[in-house]
Amino acid sequence: MTFAILFGGSSYEHEISIVSAITLKKVLKKSGLQFIFVDAGREFWLIEPEKMKSKTFSSGEYKKGRKLTLEHGGFFTVGGGLLGGKKKKVEFDVLLNVIHGRDGEDGKIAGIMEFFGIPFIGPRLEASVCSYSKLDTKLLAEALGIATLEYRLLVKGGERRVDLDFPLIVKPVHLGSSIGVSVVRGSEEFDYALDVAFEFDDQVLVEPFVEGIVEYNLAGCRSSVWELSLVEEPQKEEFLDFDKKYMDFSRDEKVHEAVIDAGLKEELEGAFKKIYDPLFLGSLIRCDFFVIDGKVHLNEINPVPGSMAHYLFDDYESMLERLAAHLPRERSIPIDYRYIDRIQKAKGKA
Structure with missing residues (x-):
């Protein structure tokens, strides 16, 4: 089986995703692998396995590779040289969504994959x-x-007080990898912790720190x-x-x-x-x-x-x-224009 590892994305966890993809290259030893990188501008790039090193991305070297377009059924290269500009499909059986945070976990990738009919491992739209x-x-x-732990929700620009005893833990609502998270042991630290969290998100959860x-x-x-x-x-x-x-x-x-x-x-x-x-x-x-x-x-x-x-x-x-081998399939909806045809017939325009 060949997996396409999709990684990167427009996210605070972009670099974490690169690390995860490089790690999976070491772990998936029997499977065929394709690597598809999503850069900060949300453009797709095909990365050769030997180029799966952190420096490839931090240096911008990935831009020397093949840019991809996304169409129904898969990703396609548009290359020059020997390819003569001819489109070529990136062959794989199943895509593995390894984009952490925004894009990969908020539903964007799920929606795009389902829309273009690409089988993928990852949370579907509602789950995301x-x-x-x-x-x-x-x-x-x-x-x-x-x-779950008791919590209070604070919104940027709103009330900054909570009726919970210290110590507390302050978390941006939409981030992972502990980005923007602080443990607060007294009121003098609370405002600063909120400032840090609100740098990353407009909503913050406050919970007791046990x-x-x-x-x-x-x-x-x-x-x-x-x-x-x-x-x-x-x-x-x-x-x-x-x-x-x-x-x-x-x-x-x-x-x-x-x-x-x-x-x-x-x-x-x-x-x-x-x-x-x-x-x-x-x-x-x-x-x-x-x-x-x-x-x-x-x-x-x-x-x-x-x-x-x-x-x-x-x-x-x-x-x-x-x-x-056991991925859910989106329900097929037959479109037969029966309703429009009935309207046209009723108007005598059939």
């Missing part, structure tokens, strides 16, 4: 909308009966069966800031499974399945959970997780192939 916003994620969890909280990460999908990863207990200092997550996304080794009892594992897996099915069918997601006083809380949904969460699986590549 629900998980891109931390606020909507909380509302989804509430509707599913899954607990000292020593235990977090568990679980990834998975549903092909013909449930494909769930091991449960990881990330080792943290206070919280994973941008730099730690950036380095974390480049890892290509497996992690150790958390030491938890069967009951807690069953609760975590049950919550994951509630969240995933049917909203996230066709995607590989990671959910991050807290356990507080023995109760499972959803922290966030990662619809396009860093490095696609490969490090949580024993046989990641085979799992991706099974998922690719």
Whole structure:
């Protein structure tokens, strides 16, 4: 099977996406791979596998490659030289959406892929909308009966006070990778933390910061069966800031499974399945959970997780192939113009 790795995008997490794509080149050893880069101007470029190095993008060298157009059924090169300007389709079986943040997780890529009839692994439009916003994620969890931390929503230019006790954690609503996130231990730090968060987003969530909280990460999908990863207990200092997550996304080794009892594992897996099915069918997601006083809380949904969460699986590549073989299909709607024909006949214009 050949995968097209789509990465980059117009996002604060653009560089994280590049790191994830480079990591997947190391991880997917049996599959055929095509690499399609989306630059900051949202133009598509075909990147040769040997050019999949960070310097290719930071130096602008990628512009020496082939620019792509997107048409129904796929991506096409328009080359000079030996190609003589003739279009050539980029051949692959399934596209893998590895664009983190805006473009990849907000629904734009999902909509474009479905519109142009390109099979892809990634969150569909509704799933993207629900998980891109931390606020909507909380509302989804509430509707599913899954607990989340108490929160307050602040809007840029509006009220800056909350009725929660310190310490607090301040988060931009629409960003990942801990960008713009601050832990606030007193009122004198609160305004500054909000200034930082509002640099990246017009909406901010404020939650209690729970000292020593235990977090568990679980990834998975549903092909013909449930494909769930091991449960990881990330080792943290206070919280994973941008730099730690950036380095974390480049890892290509497996992690150790958390030491938890069967009951807690069953609760975590049950919550994951509630969240995933049917909203996230066709995607590989990671959910991050807290356990507080023995109760499972959803922290966030990662619809396009860093490095696609490969490090949580024993046989990641085979799992991706099974998922690719069981993607949801958009319903076909027959258009026969029967209604217009009836109107024309009624007017005597048939």
